[in-house]
Amino acid sequence: MSHHIVVxxxxxKSGKDAVALGARLARxxxxxxxxxxxxxTDSGTLVPPDAAFDGYLRDQAMKWLAAGAKKIPAGVEHAEHVGVAESYAEGLSTAAAELGASLIVVGAANGGPRGHHRVGSTAAALLHSADxxxxxAPAGERKTDATAALSRITVAIGTRPGAESLIDSAVTGATLTGAPVRMVSLVTVDLPSSVDTGVIRIAGAAHAEDVLAQAREALPEAVAVDVLVGRGESVEDAVRDLDWLPGEVVLVGSSRLAQPKHIFLGSTATKMxxxxxxxxxxxxxxxxxAEA
Structure with a gap:
């Protein structure tokens, strides 16, 4: 049975970035x-809906979708859909549920620098509610070769328990794509410069290595895995300290504020x-x- 990815x-340009990433992951x-x-929807207006105008909008939307689909590489099965909802995030969540999708892909907000993320209203809503x-997709993802293999899956493991969903996703991704897995813990010290952080950093690094070792043991032996600790004075420093491959993706877990089976982007992932x-x-x- 095929699984689905909703874009x-x-x-x-943001929409094209999302198609490029979705196509690469689907392939x-x-x-x-x-x-x-x-x-x-027209639910917030006092003017009765105009059927002719609604039809025009749907036709135009299908033309735009057809243009976007031209960028999908040959061999990737795809379909185009027009939905109606009070918000874009609600419409994407509804489509994902109806299609049985395992992933929703969105692009960065317009105006972000190439190669970086800028979270818009749709992404923000999904990142605090999607199930x-x-x-x-970072800005400029459309420039990436959509036929290129997934080069690596990096898994950002926190220093607290609760990485089971991440481990399961990494195993699934590695099994489906053949990509190697890199497990990373970001050890940082966001404290005033007047505080001596040496001992704190050493203790934090040791704890992170223990957590990573436990996570590594949860992966099958057949999965190629690298394990390392990223260090820095801040989360941003630690991310900059790591090497990143073209065609790589990063998996992060949801904050403990998330409802079960839902996502909630935490402060560390936001800084990343x-x-x-x-x-x-x-x-x-x-x-x-829950079982895996």
Whole structure:
């Protein structure tokens, strides 16, 4: 049975970035790619809806979707859909549920520098409510070769328990794509310069290495894994200190504020986004007692 990837499409550079990332992930995993454009409802207006105008909007949306689909490489099964909802995020979540999608892909907000993330309103809403993983395409992702293999899956492991969903996703991704896995813990000290952080940093690094070792043991022996600790005076410093490959993706978990089976972008992942030059995929928090 095929799995599906939903791409939130807009007829902009950001929409093209999302299609490029979605196409690369679909090709690597054998998924069906569903391009979805969401039209607003008329529920907030006093003017009766005009059927002719609604028809025009749908026709135009389908033309834009067809233009976006031209960038999808041959061999990737895809379809185009027009939805109607009060918000773009709601429409994408509804489409993902109806299609049984395992991932929603969105682009950066317009105006961000190439190779960086800029979270817009749609991405922000999804990152605090979606019940499936959400992939964020950095600005300029459309310049990446959509037929290139996934070069590496980096998993950002925190220093607290609760990485099971991340481990499961990494194993699934590595199994489907053949990509190696890199497990990273970001050890930073965000304290005033007057505080002596030497002992704190050493203790934090030792704890991070213990957590990484436990996470590594949870992965099958067949999965190629590198394990390392990223260090810096801040999360941003630690991200800059790491090397990043073209075609790589990063998996991060949801904050403990997330409801079970939902995602909630935490403060560390938000700081990572400021410096991250590759796509990020945010994984929902596992429900208590849930099986993989």
């Amino acid at each position: 939130g499409y807009t007829h902009t 690597a995993t054998g998924a069906v790619l569903d391009l979805v454009m969401v039209l607003p 499936v993983p959400v992939a964020l 986004l400021h410096e991250l030059p590759v796509p990020m995929i945010v994984i929902p928090r596992r429900a208590a007692g």
